[in-house]
Amino acid sequence: MRFVPLIPSSFDPAPWLALGPVTLQWDGVLHGQWPQVARRGVAIHAVHLPGEAPVEEALEVLRHGLGADFLVIPVRHPETREAGFRILGHLETLLEATSGRGIKLALHLEAGSEATVLDLLHQARAEAVGFCWHPAILDAEPLADRLWCAVCEPRTDLHPLQALGYRWDMAIAATDPEAFRTQAEALGVAYPPVIFPAEMPTTMLGRPVVPDDSLVFGRHLNRDGERA
Numbered sequence: 151m152r153f154v155p156l157i158p159s160s161f162d163p164a165p166w167l168a169l170g171p172v173t174l175q176w177d178g179v180l181h182g183q184w185p186q187v188a189r190r191g192v193a194i195h196a197v198h199l200p201g202e203a204p205v206e207e208a209l210e211v212l213r214h215g216l217g218a219d220f221l222v223i224p225v226r227h228p229e230t231r232e233a234g235f236r237i238l239g240h241l242e243t244l245l246e247a248t249s250g251r252g253i254k255l256a257l258h259l260e261a262g263s264e265a266t267v268l269d270l271l272h273q274a275r276a277e278a279v280g281f282c283w284h285p286a287i288l289d290a291e292p293l294a295d296r297l298w299c300a301v302c303e304p305r306t307d308l309h310p311l312q313a314l315g316y317r318w319d320m321a322i323a324a325t326d327p328e329a330f331r332t333q334a335e336a337l338g339v340a341y342p343p344v345i346f347p348a349e350m351p352t353t354m355l356g357r358p359v360v361p362d363d364s365l366v367f368g369r370h371l372n373r374d375g376e377r378a
Contacts, residue, residue, distance in 0.1 A: 151308070151317060151341055153334035154195055155324035156301060163187045165327045171195045173299075173321040176207060180214055188216045195319050196220040196256070196282070196299050208244050212251065220256045220299050221248070222282045227263035234270050241279055255279050256298045261286035268292060283311060290314060304333050308341050317344050 154171050160179040166172055171193040174184070177200075188194055194216050199207045201224030208221050221244070228234040244255055257279060259267055264287065271279055281293045283300035290297065294314045301321045302308060308320070320337075324330035 151300075151312070151320045151337075151343065153337050154319050154321050155327070155330045155334075156198065156321035157324055159184070159197070161325075163192070167192060169327060169331065171319065173198065173301075173319070174216075174218075175323070176200060176211060184216060185214050194218045196222050196321070198222040198258070198282075198301070198321075199224065201225070201258070204240050205243050209247060212247060212253075218253055220254050220280075220282070222256045222258050222299065224258045224260075225263065225267060226260045228266060228270065234266075237267070238270065238274050238276070241274075241276060245276075245278060254298060256282040258282045258284060258301075259287065259293075261288070264289070264292055283316070290316075304337070308337075312341055312344055315344055 152171070154173055155166060155169060156173045156175055157166060158177045159174045160177050160181055162181055163172075163183050167187065173196045174194060175198045184194075195218065197211050197216065197218045197220075199211070199222060201207070204223050208223070211218070211221065223240075223244070225237060226233075228237055241255065248255065255278070257267065259281065271277070277296075280296040280298040283290055283293070283297050285302055285306045287293070290311055291314060294316075297311075297314075297316055297318075299319055299321070300311065300316065301323070304322065322330065322333060322337075324333075
């Protein structure tokens with residue numbers, strides 16, 4: 151995993167540039183230097199929206215041309231059929247707005263809503279929409295094939311996510327660059343990068359994975375250079 155800071159969009163980017171990629175928590179105000187920083191090539195991995203008015207918030211973010219990889223949208227459990235249709239309507243609008251921009255949508259699901267939202271997306275054939283993991287999601291396996299980003303706290307146990315093979319960016323809320331650097335270094339030692347999940351998935355994008363008997367995984371070399 152690569153640990154990146156999640157900082158308010160109104161913060162001055164200057165103190166954070168030496169840390170590499172960042173993620174932004176949209177607070178309704180964008181510091182004037184962020185668009186220039188993005189044009190100079192500093193990677194803004196994701197922008198996390200408050201979710202009170204997701205379409206309006208997302209369109210405002212897109213207007214600034216930050217070049218983010220993901221828009222992270224909070225989604226509550228759809229208690230009614232109408233609520234489900236409302237979620238799909240928002241996603242349809244945002245998929246049209248982001249088309250051709252190289253930015254994807256990642257849903258920050260309310261805990262306990264995973265199965266309902268997955269079923270909703272499956273019925274709508276919305277396979278272009280992914281997910282943002284967070285500590286309240288206790289079982290990430292159903293989302294594993296579309297986990298595009300994640301957020302955590304310094305004391306979050308990331309071993310279950312690591313076992314699924316998650317190796318992308320992990321955002322940590324931060325307000326001080328040096329404090330974040332210390333946290334990120336400690337977490338990097340505790341959770342070294344992984345290449346493959348502990349167990350290979352049995353489904354991918356909602357479909358069963360058919361084993362390929364012709365595929366052979368390489369074996370580790372022992373210290374003498376011989377095959378283990």
